[in-house]
Amino acid sequence: MSSVRLSFHLTRLTQSATRSSWRATAIGSRYMSQNISTTEEAAVSLDIEPSRLTVTKTMSPKELPASKNLMFGRTFSDHMLKIRWTEATGWEAPSIEPFDTINLSPGATVLHYAQSLFEGMKAYRHEDGTVTMFRPDMNMKRMNNSAERLALPAFDGNAFLECIKELISLDRQWIPKEPGHSLYIRPTLIGTNGTLGVAPPTEALLFVITSPVGPYYPHGFKPVPLHGTTEYIRAAPGGTGAYKLAANYAPGVVAQKSAAKQGYAQNLWLHGPEHWLTEVGTMNLFAVIKDKDGITELITPPLDGMILPGVTRDSVLALARNHASGVKRLGGLPDVIKVSERPINMGEIIQSSKEGRLIELFGTGTAAVVTPVDRIGYNGGDVTIPTGKDGMGPISEPLWAELVGIQTGAIKSNWNYVVAQ
Numbered sequence: 001m002s003s004v005r006l007s008f009h010l011t012r013l014t015q016s017a018t019r020s021s022w023r024a025t026a027i028g029s030r031y032m033s034q035n036i037s038t039t040e041e042a043a044v045s046l047d048i049e050p051s052r053l054t055v056t057k058t059m060s061p062k063e064l065p066a067s068k069n070l071m072f073g074r075t076f077s078d079h080m081l082k083i084r085w086t087e088a089t090g091w092e093a094p095s096i097e098p099f100d101t102i103n104l105s106p107g108a109t110v111l112h113y114a115q116s117l118f119e120g121m122k123a124y125r126h127e128d129g130t131v132t133m134f135r136p137d138m139n140m141k142r143m144n145n146s147a148e149r150l151a152l153p154a155f156d157g158n159a160f161l162e163c164i165k166e167l168i169s170l171d172r173q174w175i176p177k178e179p180g181h182s183l184y185i186r187p188t189l190i191g192t193n194g195t196l197g198v199a200p201p202t203e204a205l206l207f208v209i210t211s212p213v214g215p216y217y218p219h220g221f222k223p224v225p226l227h228g229t230t231e232y233i234r235a236a237p238g239g240t241g242a243y244k245l246a247a248n249y250a251p252g253v254v255a256q257k258s259a260a261k262q263g264y265a266q267n268l269w270l271h272g273p274e275h276w277l278t279e280v281g282t283m284n285l286f287a288v289i290k291d292k293d294g295i296t297e298l299i300t301p302p303l304d305g306m307i308l309p310g311v312t313r314d315s316v317l318a319l320a321r322n323h324a325s326g327v328k329r330l331g332g333l334p335d336v337i338k339v340s341e342r343p344i345n346m347g348e349i350i351q352s353s354k355e356g357r358l359i360e361l362f363g364t365g366t367a368a369v370v371t372p373v374d375r376i377g378y379n380g381g382d383v384t385i386p387t388g389k390d391g392m393g394p395i396s397e398p399l400w401a402e403l404v405g406i407q408t409g410a411i412k413s414n415w416n417y418v419v420a421q
């Protein structure tokens, strides 16, 4: 490496090291603590560097799909972002390239040991043409946490976001214009070295693909019935449920198939002999119950290691707490509302239902924002869950309206990250 190039790298390295608060625990522990004394050693510490991004545009842009025909994750935009990492060089120069296949050694660790993690986020087009993402810093944090859990390399989330921004700006015509539509963004990190030992990967690929998506509920909210699942588990104490690892999802498919066969839309993952409610399919879960004093309580299970820390979950909690404390009142919510992150089990759901105190139950996630639930199949019977007349319940509706208002730009918020004006 020439000395000019090296000093450039070192300058960039110092800049990104000071810029980032939530990057590179793995890089930090593996490299930053090394005594950097030679040029080659210095180079291994490289983090993602947006100024090194190269862009190769497709020579054959695809025809944009009609928005009404969009099905989740079936259509991909013209370009993708790729950033390779090796233990020897650190993060290499990012590149935006035409969307295409990825070459992998048949021995790649991702194929054998599921060294793979991902994120799910969206770019929204506002009425005035501004394109934003919703709290992407949280996805970057979660992605780095997932990377650390898999001994995959972490990275500067701000720098990665800068590169994602370029990808979305380049493919912005792929963000459908119709209300309720968006561009789904799928960042993924995989171990790529072709060696069969079970060990931390020495080579990795971080890539991002994007896919135009329509509204989750094009014809109004449709409450879903859940199968109270106890025969399979999604997560366990000490496991990986709190991370967005590919390995958490593959085993859920059989459980989902089994729920569907019994006439339910999703699994309600129940944990332990007490049947604690954890998550709904691939969503976080909220229940609303009136306590014995008649106070409305919004309840979601605590982040105890089994629950994925959802961005929507966190946002719903923040909005509800701001309402409760008077920071920002939301029309439609009761004046007094208790917001709890606490365990809740099927016994409490059934009891509150019998006593007429169960108000609603819903899932939250990037895909649908809010999914109301109308029934839980449990112990051979069905527990009926109240729903509002238009599908959503009285507490989720104002929270949903506020969130969607922010995401679409109708409500100003510093949760929006501007991608393009």
Ligand SMILES: Cc1ncc(COP(=O)(O)O)c(C=O)c1O
Residues within 6 Å of the ligand: 120, 279, 281, 282, 283, 284, 308, 309, 310, 311, 312, 313, 364, 365, 366, 367
């Ligand atoms: C298992 C699981 N729980 C919860 C969520 C919701 O998370 P978010 O609100 O960040 O989309 C998701 C989706 O990412 C998920 O896969």
